[in-house]
Every structure is written in C-alpha cells, then in structure tokens.
Amino acid sequence: MQATARVPAKVNVRLGVGPLRADGFHELVNVFLAVGLYDTVTVMPADRLRVTCSGDSTDQVPLDAKNLAIRAAALVAERTGRCPSLRIHIEKNIPVAGGMAGGSADAAGTLLACDALWGTGMSRAELLSLCAELGSDVPFALIGGAAIGTGRGERLRPVATTGTFHWVFAIADGGLSTPTVYQEHDRLARGTVDPPSAPAELLAALRHGDAAAMADHLGNDLQPAALSLRSSLADTLEAGTAAGALAALVSGSGPTTAFLVKDQESARHVAAALQRSGTCRMTRIASSPAPGATLVGADCLSDRLT
Ligand SMILES: C[C@@](CO)(OP(=O)(O)O)[C@H](O)COP(=O)(O)OP(=O)(O)OC[C@H]1O[C@@H](n2ccc(N)nc2=O)[C@H](O)[C@@H]1O
Numbered sequence: 298m299q300a301t302a303r304v305p306a307k308v309n310v311r312l313g314v315g316p317l318r319a320d321g322f323h324e325l326v327n328v329f330l331a332v333g334l335y336d337t338v339t340v341m342p343a344d345r346l347r348v349t350c351s352g353d354s355t356d357q358v359p360l361d362a363k364n365l366a367i368r369a370a371a372l373v374a375e376r377t378g379r380c381p382s383l384r385i386h387i388e389k390n391i392p393v394a395g396g397m398a399g400g401s402a403d404a405a406g407t408l409l410a411c412d413a414l415w416g417t418g419m420s421r422a423e424l425l426s427l428c429a430e431l432g433s434d435v436p437f438a439l440i441g442g443a444a445i446g447t448g449r450g451e452r453l454r455p456v457a458t459t460g461t462f463h464w465v466f467a468i469a470d471g472g473l474s475t476p477t478v479y480q481e482h483d484r485l486a487r488g489t490v491d492p493p494s495a496p497a498e499l500l501a502a503l504r505h506g507d508a509a510a511m512a513d514h515l516g517n518d519l520q521p522a523a524l525s526l527r528s529s530l531a532d533t534l535e536a537g538t539a540a541g542a543l544a545a546l547v548s549g550s551g552p553t554t555a556f557l558v559k560d561q562e563s564a565r566h567v568a569a570a571l572q573r574s575g576t577c578r579m580t581r582i583a584s585s586p587a588p589g590a591t592l593v594g595a596d597c598l599s600d601r602l603t
C-alpha cells in the first residue's frame with residue numbers, strides 16, 4: 298500500500314507586504330503562480346514515522362520533526378485518529394530554501410497522499426484548513442494554478458489565466474531564511490509600509506496570457522531585503538535582463554531569481570547566458586500555470602475496502 302502526490306513550486310508574481318501583525322506575521326497581498334517544477338511525495342506504512350529524501354541539495358532538508366512533511370502526516374493522523382507510522386519519501390526537484398515553497402509543497406503532497414492512503418474522507422475545505430495550520434504557503438501548493446493570497450497568504454482566491462508563461466529560474470548557492478528576510482524587510486521599511494494591493498493590470502495580463510504586459514507589473518516587496526542580505530543577486534538579475542528576459546525578480550524570499558521570457562527558445566537562450574555568467578549555481582526552465590498537488594499513484598486501504 299502506498300500513495301504518491303506530485304506538487305508544484307511557486308513564484309510570486311506580486312508580493313505586497315503590509316504591516317507586521319501582533320502574531321508575528323505580515324499582512325500580504327500575494328499573487329501566486331504555480332510553476333512546473335515538482336516535488337514528488339510517497340507515503341507508505343512503516344514501523345514508525347520517518348522521512349527520506351532524494352535529489353538536489355537534500356543535505357539542507359531536515360529529516361526530523363522539523364520536516365514539514367512529517368508535521369503534515371502527524372497532523373492528519375491526530376485529526377483523523379490514525380496511527381502515523383509511515384515512511385514518507387520526498388523526491389526533491391524544487392530548490393531548497395529558495396523562495397519557491399518546496400517545503401510547503403511537500404506538506405501539501407503529504408496531506409493529500411495520507412488522505413488517499415487512509416481514506417479519511419476529509420473535504421477539500423478541511424484539507425485546506427490543515428494546510429493553513431502548517432504554513433502560509435501550504436494552501437496554495439494544494440490548489441495550484443494562480444491565486445491571490447491575503448491574510449498571511451493563506452486565504453486564497455483563484456485567479457483566471459490563459460496561455461502559458463515561460464520562466465527561467467537561477468538557483469543560488471545556499472538558501473535564505475524566510476523569517477530573516479521578513480526581518481530585514483522591516484528594518485529597511487522602518488514602518489513606512491503602505492497597505493499592499495494586486496494591480497488590476499497584472500490580473501488582466503494573467504487573464505489574457507500576455508507575458509509582455511505581465512512583465513511591466515511584476516513586483517516583490519521582499520526583493521530589497523533579499524538583495525540587502527545577498528548583494529550578489531543583483532548580478533544575476535542583471536545577467537538575465539541583459540540576455541533578453543522580459544522581466545527579472547527575486548522569487549519570494551529568495552535567493553532564487555525568476556526570469557519571465559517570451560517563449561521556450563528565449564528560455565534556452567537566457568538560461569545559457571545565466572549559466573555562462575557564473576552568477577548562479579544552476580538554472581531551470583519551467584512554465585506556468587501548473588496544477589496543484591495531484592495524486593499520481595495510489596494503492597490504498599480505501600480502494601481495498603470498496
Ligand atoms: C515569503 C513567502 C512568499 O510566498 O514564501 P517563500 O518565498 O519564503 O517561499 C511566504 O510569505 C512565506 O510563507 P511560509 O514559508 O509558508 O511561511 P510560514 O512558515 O507561514 O512562516 C515562517 C515565518 O515567515 C514570516 N512570515 C511568513 C508569512 C507572512 N505573511 N509574514 C511573515 O512575517 C514569519 O516570521 C514566520 O514565522
């Protein structure tokens with residue numbers, strides 16, 4: 298018996314950061330777009346709850362209770378009265394601590410896979426609510442596509458899109474800690490934070506599949522903080538822009554940088570130029586939107602009982 302889920306990474310095409318709340322989170326207007334870089338999570342019964350991980354930079358992934366996949370399995374088990382004796386295997390393809398929500402993807406994938414394995418019968422709304430308990434970005438990993446996240450980013454409203462948006466991602470050496478980047482943002486902004494909003498022009502560009510129009514309205518309020526903590530990212534942004542990207546920005550809290558490009562040919566050209574520039578560790582090409590967490594294989598208790 299086992300269940301496998303495939304879950305996408307995200308890029309924030311507009312990350313508006315508002316005031317710091319009393320609970321330690323910032324009020325956001327977060328326009329998420331799921332991109333076709335996927336982690337795959339498999340859960341299967343075992344003698345105890347544990348996680349294994351294969352892929353790039355897995356030495357940076359905690360294999361104890363700090364792993365979001367472990368926390369997700371324990372949460373579903375607790376809420377549905379199951380025993381969380383599982384082996385979880387993560388095949389990692391999303392950059393670790395890169396501002397692309399890989400840990401959140403693994404949490405959403407684990408929730409979906411546990412739900413299938415155990416046949417919990419939880420509704421979509423219940424699954425989304427558990428996602429929000431695990432982290433601000435986790436609900437979006439479940440739904441995918443494009444959405445505006447408000448509150449701390451967990452309250453989602455799907456956004457219509459057409460067509461395909463092409464991206465190049467430049468993966469940096471090492472990660473950046475999300476709380477540290479938010480703290481740096483607060484230090485730099487020094488209380489002069491406007492209430493964030495999602496520009497109508499950006500939403501129209503998504504609706505019309507218009508990459509050139511979207512390029513004019515991308516924005517990330519955390520970018521100055523990420524650049525302040527990792528000044529070399531400016532060189533990466535510059536290299537991709539010089540190679541012909543329509544727009545360049547830091548992905549979420551970074552340090553991955555995202556380059557919106559016209560088409561696949563342009564993606565290959567920009568990726569090669571970034572690689573040659575020596576300003577990043579590696580590049581990945583991917584397109585948007587991508588579907589949210591999806592079961593791609595299941596041999597489950599619920600099937601055997603029907
Ligand atoms: C910045 C964003 C943009 O989508 O993602 P990443 O780029 O890191 O992937 C998110 O806001 C990250 O979401 P996520 O990684 O789920 O964060 P959480 O686990 O909920 O919170 C981790 C910490 O980030 C800070 N945090 C997070 C969300 C928020 N709205 N305000 C915050 O200040 C808080 O310090 C919090 O303790």
Ligand SMILES: Nc1ncnc2c1ncn2[C@@H]1O[C@H](COP(=O)(O)OP(=O)(O)O)[C@@H](O)[C@H]1O
Pocket residue numbers: 357358359363364365366387392393394395396397398399400401403404472473475550551
């Ligand atoms: N399954 C997981 N995959 C990656 N990182 C994880 C996971 N679970 C917990 N973490 C921790 O979360 C931190 C942030 O990881 P990640 O979600 O990949 O990046 P980001 O928040 O920048 O999008 C990592 O540095 C790591 O310590």
